[in-house]
Amino acid sequence: MFLINCPFCGEREQSEFKAGGEAHIVRPKQPTELSDDEWAEYLFMRKNIKGIQFERWNHVHGCRKWFNMVRDTSNDQIKAVYKMGEKPPVK
Amino acid sequence: MKNKYSIFSLIKNAFSYHENWEKAWKDPEPKKEYDAIIVGGGGHGLATAYYLAKKHNMKNIAVVEKGWIGGGNTGRNTTIIRSNYLWDASAGLYDHALKIWEGLSQELNYNVMFSQRGVMNLAHNLQDVRDLKRRTHANRLNGIDAVYLNTEEVKKFCPIINTSQDIRYPVLGGTLQRRAGTARHDAVAWGYARGADEMGVDIIQNCEVKGIKRNGDTVEGIETTKGFIKTKKIGVVAAGHSSVIANMAGLKLPLESKPLQALVSEPVKPIIDTVVMSNAVHAYVSQSDKGELVIGAGTDDYVSYSQKGSHDIVEGTLNAILELYPIFSRMRMLRQWGGIVDICPDASPIISKTSIKGLYFNCGWGTGGFKATPGSGDLFAHTIANDEPHKLNAAFNMNRFVSGDLVDEHGAAAVAH
Numbered sequence: 001m002f003l004i005n006c007p008f009c010g011e012r013e014q015s016e017f018k019a020g021g022e023a024h025i026v027r028p029k030q031p032t033e034l035s036d037d038e039w040a041e042y043l044f045m046r047k048n049i050k051g052i053q054f055e056r057w058n059h060v061h062g063c064r065k066w067f068n069m070v071r072d073t074s075n076d077q078i079k080a081v082y083k084m085g086e087k088p089p090v091k
Numbered sequence: 092m093k094n095k096y097s098i099f100s101l102i103k104n105a106f107s108y109h110e111n112w113e114k115a116w117k118d119p120e121p122k123k124e125y126d127a128i129i130v131g132g133g134g135h136g137l138a139t140a141y142y143l144a145k146k147h148n149m150k151n152i153a154v155v156e157k158g159w160i161g162g163g164n165t166g167r168n169t170t171i172i173r174s175n176y177l178w179d180a181s182a183g184l185y186d187h188a189l190k191i192w193e194g195l196s197q198e199l200n201y202n203v204m205f206s207q208r209g210v211m212n213l214a215h216n217l218q219d220v221r222d223l224k225r226r227t228h229a230n231r232l233n234g235i236d237a238v239y240l241n242t243e244e245v246k247k248f249c250p251i252i253n254t255s256q257d258i259r260y261p262v263l264g265g266t267l268q269r270r271a272g273t274a275r276h277d278a279v280a281w282g283y284a285r286g287a288d289e290m291g292v293d294i295i296q297n298c299e300v301k302g303i304k305r306n307g308d309t310v311e312g313i314e315t316t317k318g319f320i321k322t323k324k325i326g327v328v329a330a331g332h333s334s335v336i337a338n339m340a341g342l343k344l345p346l347e348s349k350p351l352q353a354l355v356s357e358p359v360k361p362i363i364d365t366v367v368m369s370n371a372v373h374a375y376v377s378q379s380d381k382g383e384l385v386i387g388a389g390t391d392d393y394v395s396y397s398q399k400g401s402h403d404i405v406e407g408t409l410n411a412i413l414e415l416y417p418i419f420s421r422m423r424m425l426r427q428w429g430g431i432v433d434i435c436p437d438a439s440p441i442i443s444k445t446s447i448k449g450l451y452f453n454c455g456w457g458t459g460g461f462k463a464t465p466g467s468g469d470l471f472a473h474t475i476a477n478d479e480p481h482k483l484n485a486a487f488n489m490n491r492f493v494s495g496d497l498v499d500e501h502g503a504a505a506v507a508h
Binding site: 001014015018019021022036037039040041043044045046047048049050053055057071073074075076 | 332334335338343344345346347348391392393394395396397399401402403433436492493494495
């Protein structure tokens, strides 16, 4: 359990949010050109990092907006929160 | 040859105040080279080593474990064993394991306390009823025992369940697998460790893998906190940390690691003599031999390696438990913990070769790996020894995420494992 600073609503309990998985996975621009391996990579393969991970969250029980988060998955500490389309503030 | 455990060895050791029992396994330093190395000393890893030595005559092997054996998810699960899965591939896999469970204590000369007390899965809406009936038929076609119970039969089998039709999620029926049950989780790891050690397997604890050395597309060995160990075959059974190990070899897996919580109550006299699971309200409960209620909660939806979980998950589970079992309303919970489970997109495991020669993965067991421990070890040992999968784990290959031939047990298993 941790607190999340929603970029639109401010600090709320994590239970108000839904995790949306790894961020910055770009949808293929030419889906018909993709091989089965490339589809598998896009659909299923995940970095699943132990450490600093970039991910998407949705404030489902609040503003219902999507945003990005940088979080250390080894201890659940949130490093940064930023809006969709923005560049990550940390590396 | 190790001393056999029996009533006579118990009496004999009583005379020396149980202070001279032989160590169940040695604590060796790693050799320079092994024929195969298993990464991860949980139940699955130790079982793999045991069957590699026993069935495939590979004695020069080691199990490396970063902590202590059985200290990960083997010691953190709710010990439920069942095989009533919907799809043929899953039914084959889990029933293979259940059949080994039935003779495991005798085979290992170690009491794993396997108790076939039955597992009941509840239905709370019409779709549940249809799904569970369908699963019962599918189970029977696969030779797995299953019966469908109506509400009165559910009440008769487990009288403390609240079968009032006025509650938010009334019990409309359920399925029962009588051969299913529970086992003592630690004993499984210890029994397999003792058996493997006796056949010459080195069990190396406090030895964390730091890197996998490759020469092109072939493995050469592992870097560990106890130095480099050379080997031609590496079997990774690292549960929640599978992706971390895969990353060391330059592989990406279709896994997400999430916290799964469980909790136990204060011990009370026997009140529930079976295992009851409910998918719709997400609550499952059984009672340990010590008398504690063992309660399983759900996973959090975010990736985490912290072995903690969110409080609201536990709260939701306890709400459901209280509605189904009002008798527990004044029970106090004693302990709560989390384990990190590696979940595949299709909720089925991977027991497979990889694109790197000599590197094998047994992962993706998600929230339900304990029940499969003996079968998983047996099939993974076969895969490593022959460099080919057994027919029972052929469907659980890594390539299914490319071909699309998934074994979709999400929801289809009708329970959250």
